[in-house]
Amino acid sequence: MERRLSNAFGMLTIISAVLYGWFFSLARKDFSNLLIVYTLLFLAFLGYNYISKKGTQENLQLFPSFLGKWFYGASLIGGIFFIGLILRLLLIDNTPHLSQDFFRFIWDGHQLLNGYNPYLYLPDDIIESGSSHIPNASFLHASMGELSSGHYTNYPPLNQLFFAIAAWLGGDSVLASVIWMRIFIILADVAIFIYGIKLLRLLGKPMWLIALYYLNPFTIIELTGNLHWEGMMAFFLLASVYYLLVYKQWQSVLFVGYGILLKLLPVMVLPLLLRKLKFKKAFVYYIAVLIVVVLGFLPFFSQDLIDKYSASVGLWFGNFEFNASVYYIIRAIGYQVTGYNIIQTVGKILPLITLVVILGISFIRKNEFPEILLSSVVFSFFTYLIFSTTVHPWYLTIPLLFSVFTKYRFMLLWSYTIFLSYSAYSSESFTENSWFIAIEYILVLFIFIFELFLTKTILPESKGEITNH
Template identity: 45%
Template sequence: MKKFLNLHKIPLLIFLSCCAFYLAFAYDLERTDFFKLSSLYGGLFFLSWKFFQMQRYNLKILLAAAVVFRVLFLFATPNLSQDFFRFIWDGRLLLQGINPYLTTPNEIFSSGSLPFSGARELYDGMGSLSAGNPTSYPPLNQVFFAFAALLGGKSIMTSVIWLRITIIAADIGIFYLGKKLLKHLKLPESNIFLYLLNPLIIIELTGNLHFEGLMLFFLVAALYLLQRQKWLFSALLFSCSVALKLIPLMFLPLLFRRLGWKKAITYYAVTGVLLLLFFLPFLSGEFAENFFSSINLWFQKFEFNASFYYLIRWIGFQVEGYNIIAIAGPAMAAVVFVSVISLSIFRKNSEGRGLVTSMMFASAIYLFLATTVHPWYLATPLLLSVFTRYKFVQVWSLMVVLSYFAYSQPDYAENLWLIAVEYVIVFGVMFFEIFSQRPQSFSAEDAKVDLKIPHEAK
């Protein structure tokens, strides 16, 4: 034991320091305390990176650390987001046989008849914005919400724990399948920990219960099966990914060259039919109007941590004298669509690395042009980036903490100078990587070493 401690005392010290930082983040932090939040976040980034560097070839230790860091949050109330109140609300509505797409929490309260006990606490917790709109979470999300509400009973905290266990399980699945996909792509298997040990992922997904992690599990599973030429099973899992979050829909055109036109059409058809089956139990005359109106809010009403949109908004004020989000939002969505089609036509997506790289850039372009970029939105391009040579999204996942300055202000006002710093650094790193053609952080020799390490050592 003494010999082990002597050999591993620095990694052990870093691990324990990370545990202390995560405990402070989970149980002793108010999101209004920006200095403490950003200090903990920056410290975790540095410590996690050093731990990864020191243990890069010991996947078992890295996995154990990743799981421990997540388990530390198990009994914590999410402190950076209140979305979980709406998750549990939707789940409890489903258990009562009420379609969450057809009514808003405000409408239920106005009726004077509360559908379940504890409704007032959930209603007060979710905030006025969520309470005033129909749910925008796709149907497979709703299944997991109902599952957590069922197991949680009348306890909000027990439901939170079950939501958290689901997300942790998804991350373990990402480790298992992501490692296999990296091996198929002849990349270091340890790259998967650039996602799993990233503080953004641990804090925002496990800590604050955002379901991007589960969506990404199904997406990675679909990509792995696609790489194994099992494209019909891939379509099944891809549809599950979309039924959790709609974002993967943008990747469908990129699969065309990888599959060829006959298989691609079948893949799209299978995905479409399965999605219809997911939505079928909720379909009604009002469903489409309510669901898509809620989604449309993100393009025409909400603004947070945007990049190009804030420039366009400033130009709109100079030229028109008012906020042009109602015009700019849909216009930028159209630019995203054209960009994805261009990536599908002009990039070589027929092989695995090229396809994943195009998917990463498609998701990054979407976020660069979005009116709202919450930190957890970066989970998608961050995970895809570990299968590429690009690291600018990892830098972005560090700089995005600057956006939380808004929560330290009474009126949630953003500091546009901080937002500018965030994006200047991100764009600077991205363009440097694109135009310098710098080598990967892991050389070909590193990959050979990683892939040849005996199984016992991992």
């Protein structure tokens, strides 16, 4: 049995490597073939999970025991780590083709390197001025697209720092800058693996569960492949929650602060900590996080920063729309009633609904218990996504990661079905397929409701306390 499982693990790795190579050789508009390959990768991923679960029971040795000792005495976990790392390194010099955001990352990095505040200058204006301080400026400007070049950057300071480091290390080479960004993102996933194992052990859960994130083709493609920094944000938030659970609150403060300085979204977790910390400690915690965030923004601070950054962030609520669920239903009703798109109004109301739901989760659920707190993180981000006007695939990273530590698996399904949103890029007009969006959300919501209400008595959430380690 052990030999068969080991051979199957090896075969899945070879098949996955070939499939990733095939996937990144396809054009973004070739949606049918992309979906086929993504489906095959997901089936291989499910195979990994089956073998990992079975291998835990059989004490499977994928590597020599001395290698296994490097990974908490479990060579199966070492095998999962090395295979995930290898699959990521295979993409090291790949140029992303499902997303063009990385061109703006490099642009912002060179802006900062040359002493320009990246929050104050539009790429369109820089090009029109004829300034030559950005290497490959015309190419980067044309490649990032009109949507990016015509708006001020909305990436927080810590993200800008990573952009600048990658641009500095990459020099005049776009590919070298891409490779350095990819190295940072891979290192973030390695850190997630390490802290994920720590947290699973703390919760008394099987360590192989980290494979649900680490070997998931969603994370490998969207983070390593497409160079999205949600993985780095997810690491900071995971480390913050881990340190909170082991009663190291100052480390927790720093990491959640770093997360907010990278992508802002971890701020949604702060209300969830109120019951865990109690009022006085929570107040000190929030003030400390605020200080970290303010210090991060301080080098860029000006009235122009406030005006332009807030306007840029606001676009995601009042102008942009993609792969939404609740919003699209409301928009359709709005068209029938008013005859025009009511995004300007709805885009202001839906975030308030999200805030109310998160506050409800914060006060009603018993978040002082670790697994309930972790599931509350999942539910909060899930709520945010369901009520968003824009849901790109990589937005799923945090709820997918935190679902690993709970009994809920609906995010795994969504990490597959959200790929249907890429069908929009198969047409020249980038028209979304309403049927695909309906399938994506109906399946996920069905499993979510089933797990939330029908499995409550079968798989109760743990309410055990964690002692200081």
